[in-house]
Amino acid sequence: MKKLFLIGFIAWVSFSCESEKGWQVTLHGTVGFPQANGVIKLEQLNVITEGKEQIIELNKDYTYSQKVRIEEPGYYRLNFYGTQFVDFIIDKSDIEVNVDGNDPNGFVEIKGSPDMDLVNKVQEITAENQQNPRMVELNDEFNKARALNDKARMEEIQEEYMAVYNQGIDKVAALLKEQGPSVAVINLLTASNFLDRDRYFDLY
Known part of the structure; x- marks a missing residue:
């Protein structure tokens, strides 16, 4: 009888612990x-x-x-x-x-939600980056150079474009480092392709 009671008590404790798992x-x-x-x-x-x-x-x-x-x-x-x-x-x-x-x-x-605040901030930075006036100018200049088949100028514009683009992405990378491991950070790193793994290898 005592053995059955003990087994039942252990099962009840296990069930209680399981039901209280998490927060x-x-x-x-x-x-x-x-x-x-x-x-x-x-x-x-x-x-x-x-x-x-x-x-x-x-x-x-x-x-x-x-x-x-x-x-x-x-x-x-x-x-x-x-x-x-x-x-x-x-x-x-x-x-x-x-x-x-x-x-x-x-x-x-x-x-x-700190995670959602982070996601919104990243979206804000990337939107500002895409609307950067200099990037818009470079895009127009690139189209003109392409129309003239000026490959040397096209390469110059691409290099400057990436330099300006990376300034904004550097802000995102710094923000993710500051945040530390979280669902939002992991999702942004795995589901997004705007962060170059080679350039920001220390985040992965």
Whole structure:
């Protein structure tokens, strides 16, 4: 009898430890235009296993707050009524996601996620880099040189273009180094091709 009790106790402890694996964060926010009888879902991306979907209830004041247990950092998606979808990264911090809720391209605001802040900053730097006035000028000059079949000038322009381009990419590399290992950093390094592996080998 004691042996059976001991086995049962060990099984209960193991189950309790398993159920408490990971950590808990709070996901909260406001929906500007909720849909009657609609459903808000939290989905874990890149997961095949069933049961990774949670239903989030909206309060009468159009706010929501949901405790989420995380076993490892990763990408998640908030599905607002099958109309508006918001992808973001959950790690150790609580996150606030505010949306319109009635428009696929509607208002979205994500607060409290260092990973998403990093992704947004990288996108901002790369956009500024692409819109650099000197790069626009060099592109025009290159087209003129190509029309004249001036290969020497084309090579000169390409070298200067890459030098200006790398100034912006150097900022991205420095930002990733400062951030340290994270889901966002790993994703940017593996899913993006704007960082030259040979030039920034110390990041890989």
